[in-house]
Amino acid sequence: MKRSPDRPPLAALAPFLWLAVFFLFPFLLVAKLSLSDVALAMPPYAPRIDWADGLVGVTAFLRGLDFETYARLTQDHLYVASYLSSLKFAAVATAILLVIGYPLALGMSRCAPAVRLALVMAVILPFWTSFLIRVYAWIGILKPEGLLNAALGLVGLGPLALLNTDAAVYIGLVYAYLPFMVLPLHAVLEKQDHSLLEAAADLGSTSTAAFWRVTFPLSLPGVGAGALLCFIPMVGEFVIPDLLGGSGTLMLGKTIWTEFFANRDWPAASAVAIALLATLVIPIVLFQREQAKVLGR
Amino acid sequence: MKRGPTVFNRVSIGLGLGFLYMPIVLLVAYSFNASRLVTVWGGFSLRWYAALARDQQMLDAIWVTLRVGVISATVATLLGTLAAVALVRGGRFRGRLLFSGSIYAPLVMPEVILGLSLLLLFVAAGLPRGFWTVTVSHATIALCYAAVVVQARLADFDRALEEAAQDLGCPPWRAFLTVTLPNIAPAVAAAWMLAFTLSLDDLVIASFTSGPGATTLPMRIYSQVRLGVSPEINAVSTLLIGFVATGVIGAYLVQRRRAAA
Numbered sequence: 001m002k003r004s005p006d007r008p009p010l011a012a013l014a015p016f017l018w019l020a021v022f023f024l025f026p027f028l029l030v031a032k033l034s035l036s037d038v039a040l041a042m043p044p045y046a047p048r049i050d051w052a053d054g055l056v057g058v059t060a061f062l063r064g065l066d067f068e069t070y071a072r073l074t075q076d077h078l079y080v081a082s083y084l085s086s087l088k089f090a091a092v093a094t095a096i097l098l099v100i101g102y103p104l105a106l107g108m109s110r111c112a113p114a115v116r117l118a119l120v121m122a123v124i125l126p127f128w129t130s131f132l133i134r135v136y137a138w139i140g141i142l143k144p145e146g147l148l149n150a151a152l153g154l155v156g157l158g159p160l161a162l163l164n165t166d167a168a169v170y171i172g173l174v175y176a177y178l179p180f181m182v183l184p185l186h187a188v189l190e191k192q193d194h195s196l197l198e199a200a201a202d203l204g205s206t207s208t209a210a211f212w213r214v215t216f217p218l219s220l221p222g223v224g225a226g227a228l229l230c231f232i233p234m235v236g237e238f239v240i241p242d243l244l245g246g247s248g249t250l251m252l253g254k255t256i257w258t259e260f261f262a263n264r265d266w267p268a269a270s271a272v273a274i275a276l277l278a279t280l281v282i283p284i285v286l287f288q289r290e291q292a293k294v295l296g297r
Numbered sequence: 298m299k300r301g302p303t304v305f306n307r308v309s310i311g312l313g314l315g316f317l318y319m320p321i322v323l324l325v326a327y328s329f330n331a332s333r334l335v336t337v338w339g340g341f342s343l344r345w346y347a348a349l350a351r352d353q354q355m356l357d358a359i360w361v362t363l364r365v366g367v368i369s370a371t372v373a374t375l376l377g378t379l380a381a382v383a384l385v386r387g388g389r390f391r392g393r394l395l396f397s398g399s400i401y402a403p404l405v406m407p408e409v410i411l412g413l414s415l416l417l418l419f420v421a422a423g424l425p426r427g428f429w430t431v432t433v434s435h436a437t438i439a440l441c442y443a444a445v446v447v448q449a450r451l452a453d454f455d456r457a458l459e460e461a462a463q464d465l466g467c468p469p470w471r472a473f474l475t476v477t478l479p480n481i482a483p484a485v486a487a488a489w490m491l492a493f494t495l496s497l498d499d500l501v502i503a504s505f506t507s508g509p510g511a512t513t514l515p516m517r518i519y520s521q522v523r524l525g526v527s528p529e530i531n532a533v534s535t536l537l538i539g540f541v542a543t544g545v546i547g548a549y550l551v552q553r554r555r556a557a558a
Binding site (some may be wrong): 261287 | 302306307308317318324348380382387399406408409411413416435445497498541550
């Protein structure tokens, strides 16, 4: 039978328009603002387009834009350090997440289907509960007079000063993003054909060798998806470094927040956001391609 | 040879789930603590819940959050379902890459960037920040999640059913509403719940796009947390966790019963 011709239904224009206005267009504004200067006004930046002057106003506005803010950022040690440190936090946390998440996902995939479904639910459930609250819960555990030190005290260890350190940020990142690592890994592992492992065993392979030569290589798409899903948002993470990290913890999400809310330096906040975005463009495109493959078919 | 979980598998599952749930369990337990100190168990008490009921600012924040959540989730589900239809049925239309890109990118993009860019839009448009700017912002992000959830289900739906309805003289929009929509309804409901929860949880985007008089619950919790751990925050967190967990587990059980029937 004849399918209707391949063209999007007219109603589909609505979400597209919505995203164009509220998602794509604002990035132009961020880019524009990153080329502006700080001004003592509300909103606190200059130049602004003076529409009353017509074309003259627009050209005057364009002439007012420059790369001064970017030059300022690259010369300031603090921005460069927080850029590098964000990448380090995200990369190390992604590696830890793989080491912790893989055995969990593998264990889940080896269970009977009914148990597996319940376990997937159990992993998803914390993701539905508030991110902020789950990070907050760690403050009570990690603070000097908190539960961890109370527990360590019982066995005659500690105390550890963990809250407001980089270690606390790693704990928070790994904790909050674990479901994002486990679910894509599990999705791939669950579909794996067990007869492959049986074949390996029949041919005399040990189960460890079979894992490294069969299971793991076949699960690489899941490893990639999980790593991207965690790495990208972690680079720009704000809540975790802010609540669990110390004053010395440098991350870009926190830098943007401080520039914007505390220093009221909107151009600097925008320029940092553009730098962050430029760094994440490649991982985001990779992620999108994987998503399109899995979902779009 | 049937492979069940080995000891290593069982231990990994136990440790992993223990790690995921331990902080939540402790948080809930200490919301019932009579003592103000985190490490001292002063007996079972509901005093922090009573304190919560008297905290007018907190109650206002809950009310704002619920309204923002319901409106933004509804808008997001409507637009997200349409977007899913376009992605699954649209074929290769002009601008498809840009469209799918702007659906997938917000899923992983750091929230500070989304919050900042939305705020600049509202400032440029001269809109006063408040209830509606937060609602629109939440709807924008949630629409992407809703689209992905509905899209997965729609891709599995057998289109021949809809075509049969059309062959029997049903106009396309009615075929969609009476045949397709009931079939993808569980995914649409799941999308709404996800959108609502995202709105309920969001701190960063709300902080950028909200204004005076529209403080959401996470913003309120955050400003209190900055002052230190308080059992009252544990109490409001426990209520929130209980509310969301009931919804999620309830939806799961309903879906399972329907699948079994």
